[in-house]
Amino acid sequence: MKITLNGREEILKDGTTLAELVSLKQLNIDEVIVVYNCQLVKKKSWPGTVLKENDGLEFLRFVGGG
Amino acid sequence: MCQRYDKFDFDSFFKQVTDAGIKRIIAKNRLTETDFLSLLSPRAEKYLEEMAQKAHRCTVQNFGRVIFLFTPMYLANYCVNQCVYCGFNVHNKLERKKLTRAEVEREAKIIAATGLKHILILTGESRRESPVSYIRECVEVLKKYFTSISIEVYPLEENEYVELVSVGVDGFTMFQEVYNKEAYAEFHPGGPKRNYRFRLEAPERACRAGMRTVNVGALLGLHQWRAEAFLTGLHADYLQNTFPDVEVSISPPRMRPQLGGFPPKVEVSDKNLVQYILAFRLFMPRGGVTISTREPSELRDRLVRLGATKMSAGSSTAVGGHSASCAQTGQFEISDKRGVMEMAKMLYAQNYQPVYKDWQTL
Amino acid sequence: MKDVLIIGGKEVSSRLFLGTGKFSSHRLIPEVIRATGSQVVTVALRRIDPEYEEENIVSYVSGECILMPNTSGARNAEEAVRIARVARAAGCGNWVKIEVIADNRYLLPDNYETVKATEILAAEGFVVLPYMSPDLTTAKKLVEAGAAAVMPLGSPIGSNRGLRTRELIRILIEEIPLPIIVDAGIGRPSEAAEAMEMGVAAVLVNTAIATASDPVAMGRSFKLAVEAGRIAHLAGPGETHEYAQASSPLTGFLRD
Numbered sequence: 031m032k033i034t035l036n037g038r039e040e041i042l043k044d045g046t047t048l049a050e051l052v053s054l055k056q057l058n059i060d061e062v063i064v065v066y067n068c069q070l071v072k073k074k075s076w077p078g079t080v081l082k083e084n085d086g087l088e089f090l091r092f093v094g095g096g
Numbered sequence: 097m098c099q100r101y102d103k104f105d106f107d108s109f110f111k112q113v114t115d116a117g118i119k120r121i122i123a124k125n126r127l128t129e130t131d132f133l134s135l136l137s138p139r140a141e142k143y144l145e146e147m148a149q150k151a152h153r154c155t156v157q158n159f160g161r162v163i164f165l166f167t168p169m170y171l172a173n174y175c176v177n178q179c180v181y182c183g184f185n186v187h188n189k190l191e192r193k194k195l196t197r198a199e200v201e202r203e204a205k206i207i208a209a210t211g212l213k214h215i216l217i218l219t220g221e222s223r224r225e226s227p228v229s230y231i232r233e234c235v236e237v238l239k240k241y242f243t244s245i246s247i248e249v250y251p252l253e254e255n256e257y258v259e260l261v262s263v264g265v266d267g268f269t270m271f272q273e274v275y276n277k278e279a280y281a282e283f284h285p286g287g288p289k290r291n292y293r294f295r296l297e298a299p300e301r302a303c304r305a306g307m308r309t310v311n312v313g314a315l316l317g318l319h320q321w322r323a324e325a326f327l328t329g330l331h332a333d334y335l336q337n338t339f340p341d342v343e344v345s346i347s348p349p350r351m352r353p354q355l356g357g358f359p360p361k362v363e364v365s366d367k368n369l370v371q372y373i374l375a376f377r378l379f380m381p382r383g384g385v386t387i388s389t390r391e392p393s394e395l396r397d398r399l400v401r402l403g404a405t406k407m408s409a410g411s412s413t414a415v416g417g418h419s420a421s422c423a424q425t426g427q428f429e430i431s432d433k434r435g436v437m438e439m440a441k442m443l444y445a446q447n448y449q450p451v452y453k454d455w456q457t458l
Numbered sequence: 459m460k461d462v463l464i465i466g467g468k469e470v471s472s473r474l475f476l477g478t479g480k481f482s483s484h485r486l487i488p489e490v491i492r493a494t495g496s497q498v499v500t501v502a503l504r505r506i507d508p509e510y511e512e513e514n515i516v517s518y519v520s521g522e523c524i525l526m527p528n529t530s531g532a533r534n535a536e537e538a539v540r541i542a543r544v545a546r547a548a549g550c551g552n553w554v555k556i557e558v559i560a561d562n563r564y565l566l567p568d569n570y571e572t573v574k575a576t577e578i579l580a581a582e583g584f585v586v587l588p589y590m591s592p593d594l595t596t597a598k599k600l601v602e603a604g605a606a607a608v609m610p611l612g613s614p615i616g617s618n619r620g621l622r623t624r625e626l627i628r629i630l631i632e633e634i635p636l637p638i639i640v641d642a643g644i645g646r647p648s649e650a651a652e653a654m655e656m657g658v659a660a661v662l663v664n665t666a667i668a669t670a671s672d673p674v675a676m677g678r679s680f681k682l683a684v685e686a687g688r689i690a691h692l693a694g695p696g697e698t699h700e701y702a703q704a705s706s707p708l709t710g711f712l713r714d
Contacts, residue, residue, distance in 0.1 A: 036505040036506070037505070055506075057506060058514070061514035061516075061517075062506060063503070063548040068540070070543075070544050070547035070548060088505060089505060089506040090504060090505055090506065090544065090548075091503075091504065091514055092501045092502070092503060092504075092514060092515050092516045092527065092545075092548075092550070093501065093502050093503075093504045093515050094477075094478035094479040094480065094481055094484065094487075094501065094502065094668075095477065095478060095479045095501050095502025095530050096477030096478075096479045096480070096500060096502075096528070096530075096642070096662070096664030096665065
């Protein structure tokens with residue numbers, strides 16, 4: 031299935047969960063902030079969130095800024 | 097706003113004002129309320145010249161070497177109030193009159209011929225004889241002759257101000273007479289004018305209704321002048337802060353002899369008047385200062401360079417007084433009897449320009 | 459009486475706010491924070507770039523600090539609001555610096571969108587510190603919109619050109635009943651001191667510290683400068699006379 035991640039198209043296996051995707055991208059689960067279809071999703075809900083066709087995802091983190 | 101100073105001990109405050117404090121205040125750019133009060137203190141009298149130099153520069157920078165001229169037109173002197181200090185007091189025996197349309201037109205023609213474009217119209221308080229509809233009618237006539245019309249009438253409701261603004265009134269004058277509540281009650285024993293609050297809040301209603309200029313003031317001589325000057329300044333500052341787009345000005349009228357012969361309770365010398373104007377100028381650099389013909393010519397000439405921005409000329413405080421044929425009793429005795437041409441001449445001699453027209457609503 | 463800075467109901471211990479962008483390494487940040495003594499520290503929210511390994515900034519900011527995410531990247535109010543909500547939901551506290559910039563040449567903020575974002579976020583309980591171009595009318599609207607402070611720029615972000623807008627900032631100090639915090643453009647400790655002398659409540663410094671050869675030392679210098687400026691302001695500097703005494707008296711006639 032096709033989803034949008036950080037503004038770019040990604041092709042994923044059907045039934046992939048958020049938790050699986052985070053792990054796939056080798057992201058530090060303590061740092062990454064996940065915004066799923068414009069809603070922030072807390073870590074504990076990642077395993078239970080199954081991604082669907084055309085979902086929009088943002089993986090964010092806090093960085094230095096003025 | 098006035099409530100804060102209801103029980104204020106002005107005398108104690110004045111006692112602790114220091115020379116160093118005053119010098120510091122004069123050098124400041126933005127004065128606080130307390131600074132303003134300090135400049136009104138007896139101690140500050142020593143520094144009148146310094147205040148004057150700065151006030152003069154400030155006025156020139158903000159307004160130019162310019163004095164704006166206008167004249168008052170009394171439309172009607174029917175009045176139901178009993179203000180003890182006023183010639184139109186309901187108990188006073190004088191001919192009560194109100195101008196007809198034709199008479200308004202005649203007065204207007206005479207005044208317009210002098211070159212003035214801004215007019216201030218006045219009435220006594222009588223909702224029967226000079227109701228809003230009457231005032232409105234007069235404005236319709238005056239619109240043909242003047243580009244700016246201000247009113248100085250009894251306090252109205254906001255919707256009434258809206259109505260008058262819609263027919264062309266753009267300025268508003270309302271003197272609280274006395275800001276001190278107890279003293280106010282003393283001087284207004286009867287009539288609707290007894291309502292202190294309604295009068296105090298009139299300028300705000302007028303501003304909300306869309307008036308472009310507002311002029312407030314206390315009648316000097318009724319109550320301690322330093323306190324009254326202070327509260328006038330605060331009122332003006334409050335209006336400016338609340339309605340940033342309105343041009344706010346004050347008048348410092350001193351009591352004059354009038355029918356009924358009520359004498360001033362407090363003496364306000366020329367020096368006092370000058371101190372008031374200078375302190376106000378430093379407190380509100382862009383606030384207007386209107387000086388009427390209550391003041392004698394020699395003093396008015398001096399006030400041109402001491403912070404005045406507006407002056408009346410060719411005044412009469414009688415109804416229909418501009419048409420020479422009416423020899424009516426006025427609201428008070430005028431001092432400076434000069435007409436527009438003479439005032440202009442005086443101003444040119446001081447290297448100032450008289451202005452007759454400031455703007456026009458399109 | 460103690461001189462205290464209170465923003466959004468919270469007592470802030472340092473009048474030097476620190477930005478964390480542009481540092482050569484995040485590892486410097488804890489030491490810089492120690493040197494500046496800053497309590498309020500700004501961070502930004504960004505998409506993770508899998509190709510670029512960057513450590514989480516938050517771990518470098520001590521727990522006593524107030525973390526203030528900025529909405530940098532937002533080009534309008536809607537984007538700023540979204541960023542603020544995400545940051546708060548991610549556990550960043552409820553302080554937010556609104557930064558709405560649609561100008562890539564000078565990085566000047568959009569005052570109008572900033573007011574809009576302030577209104578929305580203040581209503582949602584955020585402690586809003588809007589970054590703006592010093593304009594009195596905008597500042598008044600920010601007060602009405604519920605801002606907790608007003609943050610006018612001294613000069614464009616990163617320019618290090620100091621208080622070019624000082625006259626306008628002066629007006630804000632005189633007219634706006636909220637803490638005025640100069641944010642952007644302060645290039646030297648002396649400029650921070652000058653801002654504090656004028657009477658601002660605090661300054662936010664980033665580029666000048668982050669890009670100094672020795673950021674820790676520069677941080678310390680800024681700390682001292684901010685303290686010096688504040689003390690001077692409270693001590694009441696003597697008046698400056700613009701003009702010498704003039705020649706002809708205006709009030710001589712009163713003495714006759």
